[in-house]
Amino acid sequence: MAEMISVAEAQARLFALAAPVAATQVPLQAAAGRWAAEAVAALRTQPDRPLSAMDGYAIRFDDLPGPWRLVGESAAGRPLARVVQPGEAARIFTGAALPDGADSVLIQEEAQRDGDTVMLDGEGPPHARAHVRAAGLDFHAGDTLIAPGARITPTRIALAAVAGHSTLPVRRRLRVAIAATGDELCAPGETLAPGQVPESNGAMLAAMLAPLPVELTDLGILPDRRDSLTAAFAAVDADLLVTTGGASVGDHDLVRPALEAAGAAIDFWRVAVRPGKPMMAGRMRDTVVIGLPGNPVSAHVTALLFVCPMIAHLAGAADPLTATRRATLGHDLPAGGARTDHLRAVHRDGRVHAAARQDSSMLRTLAESDCLIVRPAHAPPAKAGDSVQILDLG
Ligand SMILES: Nc1nc2c(c(=O)[nH]1)N[C@H]1C(S)=C(S)[C@@H](COP(=O)(O)OP(=O)(O)OC[C@H]3O[C@@H](n4cnc5c(N)ncnc54)[C@H](O)[C@@H]3O)O[C@H]1N2
Numbered sequence: 001m002a003e004m005i006s007v008a009e010a011q012a013r014l015f016a017l018a019a020p021v022a023a024t025q026v027p028l029q030a031a032a033g034r035w036a037a038e039a040v041a042a043l044r045t046q047p048d049r050p051l052s053a054m055d056g057y058a059i060r061f062d063d064l065p066g067p068w069r070l071v072g073e074s075a076a077g078r079p080l081a082r083v084v085q086p087g088e089a090a091r092i093f094t095g096a097a098l099p100d101g102a103d104s105v106l107i108q109e110e111a112q113r114d115g116d117t118v119m120l121d122g123e124g125p126p127h128a129r130a131h132v133r134a135a136g137l138d139f140h141a142g143d144t145l146i147a148p149g150a151r152i153t154p155t156r157i158a159l160a161a162v163a164g165h166s167t168l169p170v171r172r173r174l175r176v177a178i179a180a181t182g183d184e185l186c187a188p189g190e191t192l193a194p195g196q197v198p199e200s201n202g203a204m205l206a207a208m209l210a211p212l213p214v215e216l217t218d219l220g221i222l223p224d225r226r227d228s229l230t231a232a233f234a235a236v237d238a239d240l241l242v243t244t245g246g247a248s249v250g251d252h253d254l255v256r257p258a259l260e261a262a263g264a265a266i267d268f269w270r271v272a273v274r275p276g277k278p279m280m281a282g283r284m285r286d287t288v289v290i291g292l293p294g295n296p297v298s299a300h301v302t303a304l305l306f307v308c309p310m311i312a313h314l315a316g317a318a319d320p321l322t323a324t325r326r327a328t329l330g331h332d333l334p335a336g337g338a339r340t341d342h343l344r345a346v347h348r349d350g351r352v353h354a355a356a357r358q359d360s361s362m363l364r365t366l367a368e369s370d371c372l373i374v375r376p377a378h379a380p381p382a383k384a385g386d387s388v389q390i391l392d393l394g
């Protein structure tokens, strides 16, 4: 039987199965949560001219301590069409263009006005260009603002908009098919015959993939019959096929032979991960296939470690792996086993506490957990107060 490979090796081999899909240009709002297919440069300088950062009076710093003669007004979008001469001031508002000739802003809390005369009533601007946003303060035309492979966050969408873009280069949406396998499974809510259980992996996977740039096809529940599995897999037209169940070594675990009969070359099967060991991945013509174990917790953990990162990779992410972070352990843990362990845990009083029972069928413990404690294979025993790696659960 094939040896187990490490999580890191499995992720690397998975990513090597297919390159990111084709690039396309989409409207700003449609780019949310996707990844930049190429570098995005500024089409304009921001601000494109000096602007006031405060409400007050545009003055020449050398004229301090005043007084000044008021000669007009500059409001946002309505600049003053005149040069401010020595001894003159212009009323100005936040975001308005600083008139030519002026170099500083006297904030209105430090000014007194009497008709057309403005007088200093306080400290005044501490230096020339005080309360002025210089042209190019934020960025200059031509600056690279978004690196290739960077996630398109709401703030990057705003940045692209102010940089002059109405569209962004991303990868096309991925066509993802999911299928549950198992004769015991019934659609959620259906009346169960003896021995049947409601199918839960499909709804969970669909929810996990919902924030990602995918077009999802749910093939529903496939029976544990090699011929029907083969026919269903062979008919898939997608970038990625994700199955759950039937991945292990039992007589009814037929996903691997059915995938192979449908033309798939399996690249690896069995990963040193707990839960989730029997997962497999390979390629079936233009479709990457990932076979996840059926146990609901195993399916969740392997989807988190492999499916979501693979979608990010195919969607062009420079850094597709889900980030771990450090947390403080709330109690002792025994030495780890031969597989990298993922313990369902909750934060309490600033520390993480693993659930007492970690059976991979127990969905309730998973749903009540806010993170997974990641323990590398063969980790030595850990003590309360030790630092451990965690994966946040959404
Ligand atoms: N002799 C061995 N037996 C098992 C091994 C092994 O190495 N040797 N590995 C175990 C491990 S680890 C796991 S994980 C499971 C996974 O096996 P399968 O992928 O073949 O999963 P199934 O047998 O199809 O199902 C397991 C369990 O999960 C339930 N299930 C399956 N699909 C769904 C679904 N879509 N929604 C809800 N629940 C589902 C299913 O009813 C079973 O209870 O194998 C071990 N065995």
Ligand code: MOO
Residues within 6 Å of the ligand: 273, 274, 275, 276, 277, 278, 293, 295, 297, 298, 360
């Ligand atoms: O990997 Mo299995 O998921 O340990 O139960």
